[in-house]
Amino acid sequence: MKIRIEGLLPAPLKERLHGRSQVWGQSYTFESGRFYQVYSPSGRGKSTFLHILYGIRKDYEGAVFINEKPVQSMPAQEWAVLRQKHLSIVFQDLRLLLHLTAWENLQLKAALQPMDADKIVAMAEYLGVKHLLHRQVALLSYGERQRIAIIRALIQPFEMLLLDEPFSHLDEENIKLAGQLILSRCKEQNAGFIMASLGYDYQMTFHEKLLLG
Amino acid sequence: MTPLYPSILRRNILKLVFRAFRGGHVWIAIIGYAAGLCLVLLMLQLYMTMQEVFESGKASNYLIITKEVTLFNTATGMAGGFSQEEIEDLQAQPFVKEVGPFESNHFAAWTYGNETIPLRTELFFEAVPDHLLDVDPPGWNWREGDEFVPVVVSKEFLNLYNFGYALAKGLPQITPGLIAMAPPLPTKLYGPRGQVIVKMKVVGFSERIPSILVPMSFMRWANERLAGITAGENPPARLLVRVTNSGDPLLLDYLKQKRWEVNRSQLQAGRLGALAVVAMSAIGFVGIAFMVLAFLVFVLTFRSILLEKRTEVELLLLLGYEQRFIERHFVREFARMLLLVLLLVAAGLAAGGYFFARRMETYAFDIDTVLHPLVPLVALLLIGFTLLLNAWALRRTIHKMNV
Numbered sequence: 001m002k003i004r005i006e007g008l009l010p011a012p013l014k015e016r017l018h019g020r021s022q023v024w025g026q027s028y029t030f031e032s033g034r035f036y037q038v039y040s041p042s043g044r045g046k047s048t049f050l051h052i053l054y055g056i057r058k059d060y061e062g063a064v065f066i067n068e069k070p071v072q073s074m075p076a077q078e079w080a081v082l083r084q085k086h087l088s089i090v091f092q093d094l095r096l097l098l099h100l101t102a103w104e105n106l107q108l109k110a111a112l113q114p115m116d117a118d119k120i121v122a123m124a125e126y127l128g129v130k131h132l133l134h135r136q137v138a139l140l141s142y143g144e145r146q147r148i149a150i151i152r153a154l155i156q157p158f159e160m161l162l163l164d165e166p167f168s169h170l171d172e173e174n175i176k177l178a179g180q181l182i183l184s185r186c187k188e189q190n191a192g193f194i195m196a197s198l199g200y201d202y203q204m205t206f207h208e209k210l211l212l213g
Numbered sequence: 214m215t216p217l218y219p220s221i222l223r224r225n226i227l228k229l230v231f232r233a234f235r236g237g238h239v240w241i242a243i244i245g246y247a248a249g250l251c252l253v254l255l256m257l258q259l260y261m262t263m264q265e266v267f268e269s270g271k272a273s274n275y276l277i278i279t280k281e282v283t284l285f286n287t288a289t290g291m292a293g294g295f296s297q298e299e300i301e302d303l304q305a306q307p308f309v310k311e312v313g314p315f316e317s318n319h320f321a322a323w324t325y326g327n328e329t330i331p332l333r334t335e336l337f338f339e340a341v342p343d344h345l346l347d348v349d350p351p352g353w354n355w356r357e358g359d360e361f362v363p364v365v366v367s368k369e370f371l372n373l374y375n376f377g378y379a380l381a382k383g384l385p386q387i388t389p390g391l392i393a394m395a396p397p398l399p400t401k402l403y404g405p406r407g408q409v410i411v412k413m414k415v416v417g418f419s420e421r422i423p424s425i426l427v428p429m430s431f432m433r434w435a436n437e438r439l440a441g442i443t444a445g446e447n448p449p450a451r452l453l454v455r456v457t458n459s460g461d462p463l464l465l466d467y468l469k470q471k472r473w474e475v476n477r478s479q480l481q482a483g484r485l486g487a488l489a490v491v492a493m494s495a496i497g498f499v500g501i502a503f504m505v506l507a508f509l510v511f512v513l514t515f516r517s518i519l520l521e522k523r524t525e526v527e528l529l530l531l532l533g534y535e536q537r538f539i540e541r542h543f544v545r546e547f548a549r550m551l552l553l554v555l556l557l558v559a560a561g562l563a564a565g566g567y568f569f570a571r572r573m574e575t576y577a578f579d580i581d582t583v584l585h586p587l588v589p590l591v592a593l594l595l596i597g598f599t600l601l602l603n604a605w606a607l608r609r610t611i612h613k614m615n616v
Binding site: 054056076077079080081082083084085089091095097100103104107108109110111112114117118120121133156 | 216218219220221222223225226229230524525528529530531532533534535536537612
C-alpha cells in the first residue's frame with residue numbers, strides 16, 4: 001500500500017504553519033513494510049494527520065492518495081473495505097465501548113475479518129490483559145484499555161497501521177511488549193506503520209522520522 | 214458448553230452494541246401511534262358502513278309523497294292526484310333518482326278469509342313499478358289465468374294484526390312463514406263492468422311501502438276489466454320517490470314549497486344520517502391530527518434513539534462496518550415497532566367492531582361489521598409510508614455522521 005500526500009494542509013493549522021514541517025504542505029509517500037514516526041509537540045496536528053489518512057477529517061487543502069486513488073472522493077463503501085482489510089488504527093482516545101466487556105470490544109473487529117479466538121487470547125496474554133477480557137471496559141484502567149485498543153487494531157489484516165500515541169499510558173515493560181507485538185504483526189503481513197508521538201523512540205527502530213511541525 | 218472466549222457472529226454484533234433499545238418512551242410512541250391510527254381507521258370504517266347503508270336504501274332514501282288532504286277534497290270527493298307535469302318536474306330535480314307512481318284499484322274487493330286467516334273484510338290495493346319493491350317474492354309476474362294473485366303486505370299490517378286485532382279478538386297470532394304456507398284467500402272483485410272471484414295469496418312483506426300491493430300487471434288488467442279504466446287515466450294519489458339523500462335541504466325546501474306531504478320520520482332519518490356524517494368527519498379530523506402528532510412523536514423517538522447511539526454508530530463505521538449494514542439493523546428494529554403498531558391497530562379495530570356490532574344489535578340495526586377493504590389498505594399504506602419515510606431519515610442521519 002502506498003499513501004501519498006500532496007501539499008496537505010489542514011484548515012485549522014493554516015495560519016500557524018512554519019517552514020520546518022516535513023509533512024504539512026509537503027509531498028511524501030508512505031509505503032507498506034516501512035515504519036514511520038511522525039513527531040511533534042502537542043497541538044501540531046498529529047491526530048489530525050492520522051484522521052485525515054483514515055478518512056475521518058475532510059477539512060484540508062491538498063490531497064491524499066491511497067494506492068493513487070484520491071481519498072477525498074472515496075465513497076463510504078470503499079472506506080469500509082479499506083478499514084476492514086487494508087488500513088488499521090489505534091486511536092489516541094482509544095474509542096472503546098465502555099458498556100461492553102474487553103472481549104466484546106475485540107469481537108467488534110473480529111466479526112468483520114474473523115480471527116481465531118485462541119490467537120486473540122494469545123495476544124491478550126502477551127500484553128498481560130487476558131484475565132481482564134471479560135471485564136467491562138469502564139472498569140479497566142487507561143493503560144489496560146490502551147492495550148485492548150492495540151489488540152483490536154492488530155486483529156484485522158492490514159497493510160498500514162496508524163498509531164496515535166499508542167503507548168501514552170504504558171510503563172516501559174509494557175511498551176516493550178506492545179512494540180514487539182506490533183512489529184511482529186507488521187512483519188507477518190509485510191505491513192508498515194505510521195506512529196504519531198511526542199518524539200520518544202520507545203526502544204523501536206524507525207525507517208523514517210518526520211517532524212510534523 | 215459455551216466456550217470461554219466465544220466468537221461473535223457479525224449478524225449478532227449490532228444486537229450486542231445496541232442492546233436495551235426499547236425504553237419507556239418508545240412504548241408510549243408505539244401505543245400513541247397505534248391509537249391515532251385506530252381512530253382514523255374506525256372512522257373510515259364507520260363512514261364506509263354508513264355510506265353503504267344509505268346506498269343500499271336500508272335507511273329511508275325512499276319517500277312516499279302525497280298531496281295535503283284539504284277540506285276541498287272532502288267536500289268534492291275528489292282525491293288530490295299528481296298531474297303528469299308535476300311528476301315530470303319532480304323527476305327533473307337533482308336530488309331525485311326515480312319516481313314511481315302508485316296505481317290504485319277502481320273496483321271494490323271483499324275477501325272471505327279462510328281457516329288460517331279468518332279475516333273477512335273489504336280491501337283496497339295499490340301497485341308500484343316492480344323494481345321499486347324492497348322484496349322480490351316468487352310468482353310476482355302475474356298473468357291472466359294464473360292460479361292465484363300474489364300480494365305483498367306492509368310488515369306493519371302484520372304487526373297490527375298480531376298485536377292488535379288478533380289479541381283483541383282472541384285469534385291466534387301468525388308468522389310470515391305461516392302466511393306463506395296458508396291457502397290462498399278467495400276474494401270477490403266487483404265494479405261497474407262486472408265481477409270476478411280470484412284467489413289472493415300473501416307472498417311477502419314490505420318494510421318500505423305501507424300498503425297492500427298487487428302486481429302492476431294484475432292491477433291494470435282488473436281496472437280495465439271491472440271498471441273500464443286504462444292505465445294513466447287517473448292521476449296517481451301517491452308517489453314513491455327514490456332520492457339521493459333524504460336529508461338533503463334542497464329536497465326539504467322543494468316539498469315545503471309544493472306543500473306536499475311526506476312521512477316525517479323518513480325525513481328525520483335522512484337528516485340524522487347527514488348529521489352523523491358531519492360528526493364522523495369531525496372525529497375523523499381529530500383522529501388525523503392525533504395520528505400526525507403521534508407519528509411525529511414516533512419518528513422523533515426513533516431519531517433520538519439513533520442520536521443517543523451516535524458514538525456506537527460512529528465507532529462501527531470507523532471499524533469498517535458498512536453504512537447499509539447498520540441502516541438495515543435500524544430499519545428492521547423500526548419495522549418491528551411498526552408490526553407492533555399494526556397488531557395493536559388490528560386488536561383495536563376488532564374490539565371497536567365488536568363493540569359497534571353489539572350496540573347496533575341493541576338498536577336492531579342489521580349492519581355488516583365486516584372490515585371494508587379500504588380500511589386495511591389505508592392502514593398498510595400509512596404504515597408503509599411511515600417505514601419509508603423513516604428509512605430515508607435514518608439514511609440521512611447516518612450519512613451526516615460522515616466518518
